[in-house]
Amino acid sequence: MNRYERLNALLEILGERGRIEVDEVSERLHVSGATIRRDLDHLAEQRLLTRTHGGAVSHAVAYDLPLRYKTVRHAEEKQRIARAAAEMVWPGAVVGLNGGTTTTEVARTLVARSEGDAVITVVTNALNIASELSVRPQVKLVVTGGVAQAKSYELMSPLAERILSELSLDITFLGVDAIDPVAGASAHHEGEAAINRLLAGRAGKVVVVTDSSKIGTRAFASICTTPEIDVLITDTGVGEDDVGRFRERGVEVVRV
Structure with a gap:
């Protein structure tokens, strides 16, 4: 899974749950916790989520995703x-x-x-x-x-x-x-x-x-x-x- 696919996957999971934890997502996506944390930091910089200790919470993800992050859905x-x-x-x-x-x-x-x-x-x-x-x-x-x-x-x-x-x-x-x-x-x-x-x-x-x-x-x-x-x-x-x-x-x- 490349970075683009990971970012989409993270936003999909966050949109469904409203909250994600680094350890859980890293196991699900089969990548390291450090990689997930970098991805979450990147998405937070773009105001697509809010970082928390150990994960992230939704930041109007379901209604506010830029088109480029929706392209691989379905x-x-x-x-x-x-x-x-x-x-x-x-x-x-x-x-x-x-x-x-x-x-x-x-x-x-x-x-x-x-x-x-x-x-x-x-x-x-x-x-x-x-x-x-x-x-x-x-x-x-x-x-x-x-x-x-x-x-x-x-x-x-x-x-x-x-x-x-x-x-x-x-x-x-x-x-x-x-x-x-x-x-x-x-x-x-x-x-x-x-x-x-x-x-x-x-x-x-x-x-x-x-x-x-x-x-x-x-x-x-x-x-x-x-x-x-x-x-x-x-x-x-x-x-x-x-x-x-x-x-x-x-x-x-x-x-x-």
């Missing part, structure tokens, strides 16, 4: 979800993408599947997605503008809202912080939710892409209601009860 599931999403896009389509690790996988898969001179248009408020797609000749890239958020790489502000209000999208893929059959899709940050709501509202089809860990949960700010979602693409970990409740509200559920 990686295989996200790749399968991305492949299913990319199959819904046709040459010449105008595609909306918000920020997030799953939508980033969707963007990469779209580029990999593009054939010949066929061009798709991608509209996004995510700087990391824009950076990856800007050098791809088969993609016409539109970036919304706005003020960059350090943790999600997303652009927010009335500047983004003004641009999106003048565009029409064929299909929008939304990554979400939470989705519930009754409450709909939501995000932890109200500014992100507002931009995501516009991306959904300007699209002919709204597709939520998320792993099953976020299903049946709710976050602070609403993005859209359940009936406004056309398709939910998730992994096979979603429960049958949740699948039935989404379908009752008119959402097509695709499990991969």
